[in-house]
Amino acid sequence: xxxxxxxxxxxxxxxxxxxxxxxxxxxxxxxxxxxxxxxxxxxxxxxxxxxxxxxxxxxxxxxxxxxxxxxxxxxxxxxxxxxxxxxxxxxxxxxxxxxxxxxxxxxxxxxxxxxxxxxxxxxxxxxxxxxxxxxxxxxxxxxxxxxxxxxxxxxxxxxxxxxxxxxxxxxxxxxxxxxxxxxxxxxxxxxxxxxxxxxxxxxxxxxxxxxxxxxxxxxxxxxxxxxxxxxxxxxxxxxxxxxxxxxxxxxxxxxxxxxxxxxxxxxxxxxxxxxxxxxxxxxxxxxxxxxxxxxxxxxxxxxxxxxxxxxxxxxxxxxxxxxxxxxxxxxxxxxxxxxxxxxxxxxxxxxxxxxxxxxxxxxxxxxxxxxxxxxxxxxxxxxxxxxxxxxxxxxxxxxxxxxxxxxxxxxxxxxxxxxxxxxxxxxxxxxxxxxxxxxxxxxxxxxxxxxxxxxxxx
Amino acid sequence: xxxxxxxxxxxxxxxxxxxxxxxxxxxxxxxxxxxxxxxxxxxxxxxxxxxxxxxxxxxxxxxxxxxxxxxxxxxxxxxxxxxxxxxxxxxxxxxxxxxxxxxxxxxxxxxxxxxxxxxxxxxxxxxxxxxxxxxxxxxxxxxxxxxxxxxxxxxxxxxxxxxxxxxxxxxxxxxxxxxxxxxxxxxxxxxxxxxxxxxxxxxxxxxxxxxxxxxxxxxxx
Numbered sequence: 001x002x003x004x005x006x007x008x009x010x011x012x013x014x015x016x017x018x019x020x021x022x023x024x025x026x027x028x029x030x031x032x033x034x035x036x037x038x039x040x041x042x043x044x045x046x047x048x049x050x051x052x053x054x055x056x057x058x059x060x061x062x063x064x065x066x067x068x069x070x071x072x073x074x075x076x077x078x079x080x081x082x083x084x085x086x087x088x089x090x091x092x093x094x095x096x097x098x099x100x101x102x103x104x105x106x107x108x109x110x111x112x113x114x115x116x117x118x119x120x121x122x123x124x125x126x127x128x129x130x131x132x133x134x135x136x137x138x139x140x141x142x143x144x145x146x147x148x149x150x151x152x153x154x155x156x157x158x159x160x161x162x163x164x165x166x167x168x169x170x171x172x173x174x175x176x177x178x179x180x181x182x183x184x185x186x187x188x189x190x191x192x193x194x195x196x197x198x199x200x201x202x203x204x205x206x207x208x209x210x211x212x213x214x215x216x217x218x219x220x221x222x223x224x225x226x227x228x229x230x231x232x233x234x235x236x237x238x239x240x241x242x243x244x245x246x247x248x249x250x251x252x253x254x255x256x257x258x259x260x261x262x263x264x265x266x267x268x269x270x271x272x273x274x275x276x277x278x279x280x281x282x283x284x285x286x287x288x289x290x291x292x293x294x295x296x297x298x299x300x301x302x303x304x305x306x307x308x309x310x311x312x313x314x315x316x317x318x319x320x321x322x323x324x325x326x327x328x329x330x331x332x333x334x335x336x337x338x339x340x341x342x343x344x345x346x347x348x349x350x351x352x353x354x355x356x357x358x359x360x361x362x363x364x365x366x367x368x369x370x371x372x373x374x375x376x377x378x379x380x381x382x383x384x385x386x387x388x389x390x391x392x393x394x395x396x397x398x399x400x401x402x403x404x405x406x407x408x409x410x411x412x413x414x415x416x417x418x419x420x421x422x423x424x425x426x427x428x429x430x431x432x433x434x435x436x437x438x439x440x441x442x443x444x445x446x447x448x449x450x451x452x453x454x455x456x457x458x
Numbered sequence: 459x460x461x462x463x464x465x466x467x468x469x470x471x472x473x474x475x476x477x478x479x480x481x482x483x484x485x486x487x488x489x490x491x492x493x494x495x496x497x498x499x500x501x502x503x504x505x506x507x508x509x510x511x512x513x514x515x516x517x518x519x520x521x522x523x524x525x526x527x528x529x530x531x532x533x534x535x536x537x538x539x540x541x542x543x544x545x546x547x548x549x550x551x552x553x554x555x556x557x558x559x560x561x562x563x564x565x566x567x568x569x570x571x572x573x574x575x576x577x578x579x580x581x582x583x584x585x586x587x588x589x590x591x592x593x594x595x596x597x598x599x600x601x602x603x604x605x606x607x608x609x610x611x612x613x614x615x616x617x618x619x620x621x622x623x624x625x626x627x628x629x630x631x632x633x634x635x636x637x638x639x640x641x642x643x644x645x646x647x648x649x650x651x652x653x654x655x656x657x658x659x660x661x662x663x664x665x666x667x668x669x670x671x672x673x674x675x676x677x678x679x
Contacts, residue, residue, distance in 0.1 A: 249539070252538040252559040252560060253467050253470060253538055253559060255559065255560045256538075256559040256560035257469045257470045258560070259561070259562075260470065260476075260477050260561065260563070261473045261476075264476045267477075267480050279639055282639045283639055286640065289559075289560055293558060327572060328555075328565060328571070328572045329565055329568065331568050331571075331572075331611075331614075332564055332565060332568050332610075332638045333638070334610050334611035334612075336609060371611075
């Protein structure tokens, strides 16, 4: 049987797309957690910086045109409490530096009032600067007083790194759980398909009934067309079987009339010429009828071999039946057909095929052995195999025939006048090989032909 | 023997009846199952020849009913279908044997004999001629001093003579009874078998005598 070509696997495709989407989701989770954490950390730092700067600004007093700032202790201590960071500040009245670190950059807010923030590098360290401003009246008029407070970021960086590791862990865990779920989901999604496959492959060769078991709605169109395909196959098989039966009937019945009338005429005639002609006619009819029979047999064998059943076959009973069936034709040729040896043996296979093979061997032996010969059939069972041997006391095979005979349509060279198409051995060989055995043809030590069928016992 | 032939094709039936009558058999012909049932109800037959495709049904139905009614008359099915599966099914239904059309009548005769032999079972079919006994089922000649197992063709030849002691049979009649059409034989071939039978019969009171120009006959002295 030809296997269907696989183009990817549904299960793998489903699994891969589930995995890809969970990988993307895991990465997104990682970045979102990280950026939210960073935002939260920065916001709280900004708030503290602003509070600090505002408390400094609030302590600014204007007395007699002079600005006095009494740096409150709490303004810087609240920053200390966050972590072990370095803190800088700068107080400026517009462009005039008043106190603190003169180089500390100032955060500028683009438009509007309120605190401004900037991240920058100061004295070789990353810092966050918050700047707040207030209008003050001096003797030179309204001016802006700005207070900037800055803090280094190393502590925050460490905290962010920790958060980043944690969010990576969360992402990875999310991914692992998704892998597990994807496996389970893809398996349970494919299961109805697996069940359908199993129920189809359990079927016997002649079982063309529609699939009745419920399937998921997506599979209904497939199963419906499968059912309709099987119905058509069933119909066409029935039609061709009926056709062959009808054709056989139409052809064989008139042939039977002709043959019988010819036989009656031959018996009644006294003219040797007429009798000879009628005999030849009868032989031709027998020839064509046997050939047609063997061709049909061969077609049947080929069909059944494609769908080999495996039933228990009692070989000994099969041998007895086949010998019984062949004995009348052997007696016609004065041939004694006997069972020499009959062990009990059971093999697995198609009983109809095996019987057909055996009948063909016996039929062949009777056709090709000379009148008056003896044919012996033996069934010997050993521990490994069972062998059916058909031997006769005729002239045996020619050396050249021993290899060529089992091939299709080859006939023994010294048997030109014997009816038959040579298909018998071919059928037997094909059947036995399909059952894992071998057909051997040889000559016995006495010179007769010996054909054996060897069945492996397993 | 008395045959019932169940066959719907009139031409074939006629030819088969002609042919069977040549061998001295009596044949009734039923063209359908109903007629066949009427015949079997009133007459007892030695053998039924049954076609499968019949106008009022399948021959297999007749076969199944025939077997259900415990009818013991042997049935040989004549079928136009040669498929092995069909033939196996026929035997399962209770047919004693089957033949595929066209029928070889010497084969039919051989199969009839085989069926009778199987049906006969243990019951011996002994025929006594002079000081010998002849068991046609096993093919044995029981002579005063020994038993002789006859070969198939010797058996058939002896049967022909033993069933009609004193009747003269020509060589060509004997050839027809003994050989099938796929063998090339001359009438002289019969002499070989006559010679063998004579050797077997040497110690008995039964003799096969040559009637010059006419043939042979069996004499009991």
